[in-house]
Amino acid sequence: MPASLVFLCARKVVSDHGSALRSLASLPQELYPVLFKAAFLDQRPLVIGELVLRWPERVLSLTRSLRACQHCCLDLSRDWPSRDCLQAVLLAVVKGLRERDRRDRNALRVLDLCGVQDEGSRREPNTMGSWFRTVALSKACLEARGRRRGGESTTKRRRGVSSPAVEVEVRADLFVNGSSFETVRQALRGGGPLRLVCRDLRAEELSTQRTASLLDMLEPSALRRVDLRYNNLGLAGIALLLPRLASCPSLLSLRLLYSNVDVHRPTPGMEAGLRELAGGLGGLRNLREINLTSLRLSGKLRLLLSALERPLEVLELPYFSLTPSDLSYLSSSPHAPALRKLDLSGNSLSVEQLPSLQRLLSLSRSLSHLVLSGCSLTDSLLGALLPSLGLCRGLQSLGLSLNPLSTRGLLSLAHTAICLPLLQLLVYPQPTDCYEEGLPQPPSYYNLMEFPLDQGKLARATEELREVLERAGRADLVLSTDLYSHSTAELLEE
Known part of the structure; x- marks a missing residue:
């Protein structure tokens, strides 16, 4: 139009x-x-x-x-926002x-900057990412506070009259790390005519104490998502933070990425800590999304997820070291039919786990995004999964990169994919028969990333895949080998 x-x-x-x-x-x-x-x-x-x-x-x-x-x-x-426009x-x-x-010509009382993108179709040099945006917002709050204090007349101070404490509420998604923590802390502490309210928080490389103090300064009723990554929290740190999050009635999403928890390296009190972690998750009554990337909690999925009061819609477990008992629990849990996104990347899947995964896919009729990248899926394992995968009629994106699949296996995948009417994106691996001679067998995750490719063979395999789509009239289905340029849509709406 x-x-x-x-x-x-x-x-x-x-x-x-x-x-x-x-x-x-x-x-x-x-x-x-x-x-x-x-x-x-x-x-x-x-x-x-x-x-x-x-x-x-x-x-x-x-x-x-x-x-x-x-x-x-x-x-x-x-699109990524223009720095000059946002600053304006x-x-x-x-x-x-x-x-x-x-002059009271401005009626503005709420400036809502939530949902501003950090990725998009048009990223130009003069743009502002979430870290810079958080710092700019914090500095604006401090500047407004300083100007208000400096602008109050001596007469007003003598009479005990001051301007309203808050005149404009600024709602935003904040990205805080060690270098921006102090600026954000000052902006959140104390009053001022600009009040900073956080909807989605991303905190990186902060100590447990700093993370706790940051959560204490936020408005609990406004907080919707919390993303804690690279913070080295450990079980004790997570257990300290979860009770603070339990006071946030609107919290829908919790992401705990690379938090230094590994049941394969047991420590004194680990079992008690895991029970405390499960109890803390159970206190998050409206949680609909959880991401436990690289929390190597093999065999503990039932303990953690059975504590939740309502089924999850988004479950991300990359590098979780899933066991057959974990997948067996998940496939029979209340979460299976409710899932809209499932990410099991980096978990080596075996024949023993296959029946549970088949059951899980056959039950997940609401599933729209599935990621099984780096799961050691061979042609035979994938072939056994394809009938169950074909039942996921609502699937919109499927990620299977870094799996040791041949061109023949990928062609079988393509014939299943074209029958999924809503599928828009298929991220697939480079075929194992398109690498140069000497690829180790079976190839590891890193072999598939680093070993040189035979570009001629790869071009022919790519053309075969595209022909399958063309013959089926599925030009709308995007094929990609790029792990990073595609992201799924926001699933949890306001």
């Missing part, structure tokens, strides 16, 4: 800052959202700042304003707070 005449005119208005400023006062405020999107598309930070200063509504949601609309089908919310929004909010005493 082409842009409407209204949007084309909006782009013309924002193309020149001087004329835009002269025009805004005479334009209906109903046009401000269209002008805002046009200014973001064409990267006109000065116009964006003036629009924010004059914003006529109580709420400005960046992602909602940039989505496809009746005037423009482009969805700018999927923040500067205008701070400036608006300072000018409210003289």
